[in-house]
Amino acid sequence: MSRFQVRKVAVLGAGVMGAQIAAHLVNVKVPVVLFDLPAKEGPKNGIVTKAVEGLKKLKPSPLGDAAEAALIQQANYEEHLELLKGCDLIIEAIAERMDWKLDLYTKIAPYVAEHAIVASNTSGLSITKLSEVLPESIKPRFCGIHFFNPPRYMYLVELINTPTTRPEVIDQLEAFVTTSVGKGVVRAKDTPNFVANRVGIAGMMATMIEAEKFGLTVDVVDDLTGKKLGRASSGTFRTADVVGLDTMAHVVKTMQDNLKDDPFYSTYATPKVLAGLIEKGALGQKAGGGFYKKVGKEIQRLDFATGEYVAGGKKADDIVARMLKKPAADRIKLLRESSNPQAQFLWSILRDSFHYVAVHLADIADTAREIDFAMRWGFGSSQGPFELWQSAGWTQVAQWIADDIAAGKTLSSAPLPAWVTEGPVAAAGGVHTPEGSWSAAEGKFKPRAKLPVYARQPFPESLVGEGAADPLKSGTELFKNDEIRVWTLDGEVVIASITAKLHLISPLVTEGLIKAVEIAEADYKGLVVWSPDDVFSAGANLESLMPVFMKMGSKGIAPEEKKLQDAMLRIRYANVPVVAAMRGLALGGGCELAIHCARRVAHVESYVGLVEVGVGLVPGAGGLTYIARRAAEMAAAGNSGADVFTFLKDGFLSAATAKVATSAHEAKKLGYLLESDVIVPNKDELLHVATATAKGMAEAGYRPPHKAVFPVAGRSGIASIKGQVANMRDGGFVSAHDYHLAAAIADVVCGGEVEAGSLVTEEYLMALERKHFCSLLDNPKTQERIMGMLQTGKPVRN
Template identity: 90%
Template sequence: MSRFQVRKVAVLGAGVMGAQIAAHLVNVKVPVVLFDLPAKEGPKNGIVAKAVDGLKKLKPSPLGDATEAGLITQANYEEHLELLKGCDLIIEAIAERMDWKLDLYTKIAPFVAPHAIVASNTSGLSITKLSDVLPEEIKPRFCGIHFFNPPRYMYLVELIPTATTRPEIIDQLEAFVTTSVGKGVVRAKDTPNFVANRVGVAGMMATMIEAEKFGLSFDVVDDLTGKKLGRASSGTFRTADVVGLDTMAHVMKTMQDNLQDDPFYATYATPKVLAGLIEKGALGQKAKAGFFKKVGKDIMRLDPATGEYVPAGKKGDDIVARMLKKAPADRLKLLRESTNPQAQFLWAILRDSFHYCAVHLASIADTAREVDFAMRWGFGNQKGPFEVWQEAGWLQVAQWISEDIAAGKALSSAPLPAWVTEGPVAAAGGVHTAEGSWSAAEGKFKARASLPVYARQHFPESLVGSGAADPLKSGTELFKNDEVRVWTLDGEVVIASITAKLHLISPAVTEGLLKAVEIAEAGYKGMVIWSPDDVFSAGANLESLMPVFMKMGSKGIAPEEKKLQDAMLALRYANVPVVAAMRGLALGGGCELAVHCARRVAHVESYVGLVEVGVGLLPGAGGLTYIARRAAEMAAAGNANADILTFLKDGFLSAATAKVATSAHEAKKIGYLLDSDVIVPNKDELLFVATAQAKAMADSGYRPPHKAVFPVAGRSGIASIKGQVANMRDGGFVSQHDYLLASLIADVVCGGEVEAGSLVTEEYLMALERKHFCALLDNPKTQERIMGMLQTGKPVRN
């Protein structure tokens, strides 16, 4: 399959979804043109301009770097349709009105390039009906593409072909959406609301029905159906508020209008409480009132009996919470047999979910895999419904469901399909096997897609029962201790995986990383630091040093700190390239670990920063040394006579305020990533790209940098920084302890009490870091912050 080159994308419609899809395309460096109607007054691009401006204010931000909003080209249908001829992909994202969409397709058709793919970002309208108005030459290049809201953060994208969509068009689009846009693709059938919304919204409606039946309040339901159940922390009713009650009602109406023959049709009726809220304009978060309402700092919930808002915050019963912590089979048995209404409610909604998915699998998805991934990626579930069912014991749970159907307890009298209890699925104990996932429509297990793009994913997300390889048990193991596994996949690059909780850096991690460098230098092309989850490293493990501190005080910590600093220099000056494959959190020591590598390959959603002041410390593993060295290098590159302090201020401020970059692009602006580093849109391609980078650097004749001296800002730089921080202290913006921390950070990054321009080494600055780090450990205010963090996980400001 030849690679589909996407040089530019057009997004039609600058509403909530269209503007945010355009923003995410900017995040992944895809040029984009955003269209909307011409404004009736003022500049013709006024509607689009307002939408782009709004992107900068939204929280959470749709843009990885808010200053890049200007990269979205603004256009309107009256003046700029010619721009469509230069677009390889056109995504229509206007309001969910069939007539409006068809009218727009007629308008744009003459301007669509002969090779371009046209896709509708509809959440549930028929893709086949939408294609009817298109010219015959465009129909084979038309399909549905359904991003989930918000597009930057939600991993799921559904692709929906029609009977006339050429297979290679969907393959090309899937490859682009996976690698370039960084999403997880689920192919859906052209049925109302596709897969995720069909199953997810049906589940939410079932939850509302069962909650009313068991007399549970909205806050209790959300507590029970959130993290405790392995689902999104917002639960059910809060999720509805965030999505928008009108949006949810629209999805329901699609089901009401198009699924009259569905055995669950009675459950699609709009609940009275929901209809009442919509009638009052209480549409959820965007209207500041829905099932919940914030009054001052208090969260209130609607009492359906009175129509008034009352204080929220009730939790599920402890006994039910304990049931949810049991092994899967025991958990479902306990919930089903309990007399507690909350437990009965949870069994009911799980049973309803299993029942619904089994009955509809053949009509909505190619296999059970699509259903489970759709619910994980689109609704934030840790496991999909079929996975939960299979893990708890397939045939036993099927028997329970059938008994409830026979007893009239289920939401529909439709029996479970025969494939559930007879044949290959029953024999395999579930729908997911090493052979593949069950296709109810074809009556067989089907393997995952084998498109070339998936060769870039060494360890893609896997499903319960699929027999996928465990990355921490794969490859050839070269060394292992309690907190690091050193291994190789290909015999050419060493992989060091930190296995400690949150990948915190302890003496055992330091030992493991040094061993990895030693092994890599002895006979490999390079080394990659990578772990298969959403944390690169959340920092140093302060708790692991507590015994040493209690016995010897800060004097006992100094040698351990020196070992950590030496390890950072060993990574920096290794004879093979060391590549940090960063994903999720890279904080404190994790940030320092990354900046000392020869290169960084970062997932676009990486959170990077030196956060030590939050625990009353300063970066002590070379982070401040890095800031000082980079300032000197940038000053030298800019102008031999440049003032180092000019290049130092941003780095100092980031460390002194514990600023965390909330995307890889922002990390590049702060300076924790360099222009030579690589940003990867898809998390599952991180290891592939990092390994490729290590090999390419080695094949290009990599040599480590020379150890060199560099100039510092000296005592005059310290005085300048301290003067500004003193003003903040005196104005009440920072505490006295914050002032002390900032002063010590200034001392290190400026090189201590030396003349401006004095030449220093990394070891000299690290000694300053170490001295101040250890002295702070004896400070009562720092000890308060450390204990507060260890006990509550939240920073103490004192």
């Protein structure tokens, strides 16, 4: 199959979803043109312009770098339809009105390139019906593409084919959406609301019904159905507020209109409380109130009995919270057998979800895999419903569900399908096996798709029962201690995986990193620092140094700090390329580890920064040395006559304010990633790209940089910075201790009490870092910040 090249994407519709889809395409460096109707007054692109400006104000930001909103090309249907001819993918994302969509397709059809894919971002309309108005030449290239909101952060994209969609078109789109857009693809059947919304919204409706039955308030329900249950922290009613009650009602109406033969049809009736809120315009978060309302600083909840808002914040009963910490089998049994109303409620909604997906599997999804991934990626569940059922004991739970059906306790009297209790699924103990996941429609276990794009994922996200390889037990182990594993997957590149909690850097990790470099230099092409979760490293492990500090004070810490700094330099000057494969948090010492590598390959959602001032310290593992060196390098490269201090100010400010880049693109702006570094959209492709990068550098004849001296800003730079920070202190914007920390940072990045332009080495600056780091450890204010962070996980501002 020839590669599907996407040089430009058109997004039709600059509403909430269309604009944010365009923003995410910019995040992953895909050129995009955003269309909408011509404005009736002012510039014709006024509607799109307003939408693009709005992207800069949204929180959480749909853009990795707000300045890149300018990269969205603006267009309207009256003047710019010719632009469609240069687009390889056209995503329609206008309002959920069948007649409007069909009218738009008729309008754009003459301008669609003969190879382009056309896709509708509908959340539930029939893709087949939408395709019927298209010319015969476009129908084979038309399908559904359903992004979840917000598109930047939600991993799920559903792809839906029609009877006339060519199979290779869906394959090509899946490859593009996976690698270039960075999403997890679920293929859905063309049924109302597809997979995630069908199951998720049905689950929310069931939760509302059961909550009323057991007399539970919205805040208690959300506490029970949030993180404690392994679901999104917003729970049920808060999620409805965030989504928008009108949006939720629209999805429910699609089910009401199109699923009259569904055995669960009665549960799709709009609850009176939901209808009442919508009638009053209380549509949730966007309208300032829904099931919750913010009054001053207080979050109040809706009282169903009175319709008024009252004080919220009630939590689950302790006994139920303890049940939820048990293993799946014990947890489900305890909930079912408990007389506590909250426990009975939880058993009821879990049973309802198991019952629902079993009855509907054959109709809505190819296999159980699609349902479980859809609920993980679209609704934030740690496990899908089939996974949880399988973990809790398939046969026993099936019997309990059947008993409740017989007793009339369930939301539908539909029996469990025969495949649940007889045949291969019952014999295997669940729907997921190493052979594949169960297809109820075909009556067999089906393996995962074998598309070439998935060869880029050495350890794709896996489901309970699949028997997937554990990355931390895979490959050939080369070295291991309690906090790091050094191994190789391909015999060419060494991988160092930090296994400590939050991948904190302790003396054991330092030892392992040095060992990894030695092993790589002896027999391999390179070294990749990678771990299989969403933390690269959250920093240095201060707690591990506490015994030394208690015994010897800061004097005992200095040698350990020197070892860590030496390890960073060992990595920087290794004779093989060391590549940091970054994802999620890279803070403090984690950021310092990354910046000392020869190259960084970062997932687009990487959060990078030097945050040590939050615990009353300064970066002590070469972070400030890096800022000083980079300033000298940029000054030398600029050829503009600007001195080092000009390039130093931003780096100083980032460290002094603990500024964290909220995307890999912002990390480039802050200087923690360089233009030569690679940004990867899909988290599961990070290891593949990082190892390929290390091999490529080795094949190109990699040599480490020369150790060099470089100029610093000196005492005049220190004086300038301290003067500015003193004004902030005197104005009450920063505390006296913040000033003290900023002065210490200034001393290091400017090179101490030397003349401006003096040449220094990295080792010289690291000695300054070490001096200030250890001195601050003896400061009572710093000790307050450290203890506060260790006890509460939150920074103390003193």
